[in-house]
Amino acid sequence: MKKLASVGLGLLMTAATATAQAEEVKIGMITTLSGGGSHLGVDVRDGFMLAIERSGRDDIEVLVQDDANRPDLARSLSNEFMQRDEVDILTGIIFSNLAMAVVPAAVRQGTFYISPNAGPSDLAGRMCHENYFNAAWQNNNLHEAMGAYMKTEGFERPLLLAPNYPAGTDALAGFKHRYEGEVVDEIYTQMGQTDYAAEIAQIRASDADSLFFFLPGGMGISFMKQWENSGVDIPLFGAAFSFDEIIIKAVGSAAVGTMNTSQWAYDLDNEANHAFVEAFREAYGRTPTLYASQGFDTANLILSALDKAHPDDQDAFREALREADFDSVRGEFRFGPNHHPIQDIYVREVVEGDDGQPTNRLVGIAVEDIQDIYHTQCEM
Amino acid sequence: MTLFIEQLFNGLQLGTMLFLMASGLTLVFGVMGLINLAHGSFYMVGAYATALVSAATGSFFVGLAAGITVAAVVGALVELIVVRRLYHRPHLDQVLATFALILIFSEGTRWLFGSSPLWLNPPEVLSGSVNLPGGLRYPIYRLVIIAVGIAVAVGMYFLISRTRLGMRIRAGESDREMIGALGVNIARLYTLVFAMGAALAGLAGAMVGALQSVQVGMGEPVLILAFVVIVIGGIGSIKGALYGAILVGVVDTLGRVFLPSFFGQFMSPSEAAGVGSAIAAMLIYILMAVILAFKPKGLFAAHD
Incomplete structure (x- = not known):
């Protein structure tokens, strides 16, 4: 037994020196591949891997692990990645909530x-760090x-609904920051809740003229299905997280007519995006969601920095990341001082597609050059 | 006021669904003395079978029948292969073995059908909502769940109190060696009771699956509530399971809605939601503790 262990240790050490010599770059990906939020993680991973494949580089190793949407598991996976696999990124x-744990x-x-999705306010503000970059958005x-869009459209009594976790409170704070008016009520639900009968009853009893909600992943599907049968008839608004291609296809006709905001749309007109959507459809046989676009952009951001420096040279690599020298599929993209994007946010409407299934259609720009409100709290 | 009544309906709907889970759990515990953690897996099996068959045939009702049947068959097989060996073992062994069954069922389902949820929608005839007297609009499908739950409760009552099978179940609860000595095939009775419990769990899973989503691990949160229900109601008692389930359903729903708005009167919304929902999440456990303090064997204990 002892002998076996020492042989094993020896092998491990040779393996470790071999990687060090080849100057390989190791990327550890911790993402949600199971449970109600699994399609988010699957799309981030698929978009990310697509970009790595298209780059043609064989000196990059990507290790992928499923966090099952559990903070404790994500934490121990990150320790494994850093200590055993010695990943660079x-x-x-x-x-x-998992991002805050890791x-x-x-x-x-x-x-x-490099975050391909979660952008909690704390990491953009008082807990910002020079080694943390967000390639997607700050949560708000x-x-x-x-x-901003609902204000210009003239809605006066919106009711807000979100799960009670960091991104949920960020969502409602973000909404109120630009809506600026009075809201009828704010309802917080449990994270991972599957039954929304009680909340729908509250909405019915209120005199709201519109509902703004944030329920990512499986929560959004359950909510929309129950909403459809409830007979409550006020327009629905939300961020793209509740209206990605997979959710609206699962929800069906109930989703048609709803409006949502996104930093990206698959019918956004730029060259990088055309190439991405076409390649993604060819590789995976489905239309990419915004999560896939974020995975793709994250990988391209990393690739653009790797062209200039190896992560072992921390200062040079960080500088290269800051430049964000890549063609984002969302068009213009640059980092603010807290390493969070400054970008345009678009409005999309859910319409019936050519195949009879609901799909998102780009309507226009909601806000140009949006920058998170927390960057002033960041001291790097 | 209509808000309060609608929430009562929601609580009743959650309660009747919990009753379907808890009645099987409490029968198995009462008759065989077995703690079955894998009961939530039958809930999941029923939902998956319903979703798959509904998708293949295009009919929710065919799917529902298949879901109940598959759950019953899987329940019978589990009893024959695994659970049968556990009746004479201590409770800790039973917990360990049935916990292993949860893991096997969950990973097996993930392996067969992947980890993304399956879609199951309520049938066309039951979608939409109706106007109830008093100006309340309520989804038809949820009303149907309540009706099915009540029908099952009435059916169970007649089954237990009026039929030969029910007599044997009651006899098995009070003295299992004696009814064996009287010539009742006790092994078959146990398999039957276990499969019946599994079928009810499958029915609950299928009906709720159409309302929410069908995914791996969907049974476990419900299982925890079902255990609370049978402890409150008194272990082994169907009547206790019914009252316990409705109590838990109503208290949980009303707490979830009215506590945050109560705290909202003197706190900011997100703080009120935090405090309110934290206390609401504890509410049924507080209820359980209070009931056990006065009635240590639950409201309607089957054994004295």
């Missing part, structure tokens, strides 16, 4: 973390844009 986390410790230990962005 971590990425992949979908949900903000990111602060990881960046403190000198690993880069899309909700802020919807607040």
Whole structure:
């Protein structure tokens, strides 16, 4: 037994030196691949891997693990990645509560973390870090844009609904920041809740003229299905998280006519996006969601920085990331001082597609050059 | 006022669904003395079978029948292969073995059908909502769930109190060696009771699956509530399961809605939601503790 162990240790050490010599780059991806939020993680991973494949580089190794939407598991996976696999870059986390469990410790230990999705306010503000970059959005962005849009559309009594976790409170804070008016009520639900009868009854009893909600992943599907049969008849608004291609196809005709805000749309007109949507459809046989676009952009951001420096040279690599020197599928993209994007947010409407299934259609720009409100609290 | 009544309906709907789960659980515990953690897996099996068959045939009702049947068959097989060996073992062994069954069922389902949820919609005839007297609009499908739950409760009452099978079940609860000595095939009775419990769990899973989504691990949160129900109602008692389920359903729903708005009167909405929903989540456990303090064996204990 002892002998076996020492042989094993020897092998491990040779393996470790071999990787060090080849100057390989190791990327650890922790993402949600099972449970109600699984299609988010699957799309981030697929978009990310598509970009890595298209780059043609064979010196990049991507290790993927499923966090099952559990903060404790995400935390121990990140420790495994950093200590056993010695990854240079971590990425992949979908949900903000998991990001809060992993990111602060990881960046403190000198690993880069590039977020393809979660953008909790704390990481953009008082807990920002030079090794943390967000290639998607700060959580509030899309909700802020919807607040602005609903204000210009003249809705006066919106009711707000979100799960009670960091991204949920960020969502409603973001909405109110740009809506600026009075809201009828704010309802918080449990994370992962599957039955919304009680909330729908509250909405019915209120005198709201519109509902703004944020229920990502499986929660949104359950809610919309129950909403359809409830007979409550006020228009629905939300960020793209509740209206991605997979959710609206699962919900069916009930989704048609709803409006949502997104930093990206598959029918957005730019060259990088045309190439991406076509390649994604060819590789995976489905239309990409915004999560896939974020995975794709995250990988391209990392690739653009790797062209200039190796992550071992931390200062040079960080500088290269800051430049964001890549063609984002969402068009213009640049980082603010807190390493969060400054970007346009679009409005999309859910319409019936050519195949009879609901799909998103780009309507216009909700807010140009949006920057998160927390960057002033960030001291890097 | 209509808000309060609508929430009562919601509580009743959650309660009747919990009753379907809890009645099987409490029968199995009462008759065989078995703690079955894998009961939530039958809920999931029923939902999956319903979703798959509904998708293949295009009919929800065919799917529902298939879901109940598959859950019953899987329940019978589990009893014959695994659970039968556990009746004479201590409760800790039973918990360990049935917990292993949860893992096997969950991973097996993930392996067969993947980890993304399946879609199951209520049938066309039951979608939409109706006007109830008093100006209340309520989804038809939820009303149907309540009706099915009540029908099952009435059926169970007659089955237990009026039929030969029910007599044997009652006899099995009070003295299982004696009814064996009287010539009742006790092994077959146990398999039957177990399969019946599994079928009811499958029915609950199928009906709720259409309302929410069908996914791996959907049974476990419900299982925890079902255990609370049978502890409150008194282990082994169908009547206790019914009252316990409706009590838990109504208290949980009303707490979830009215506590946050109560705290909202002197706190900001997100704080009120935090405090309110934290206390609401504890409410049924507080209820359980209070009931057990006064009635240590639950409201309607089957054994004294």
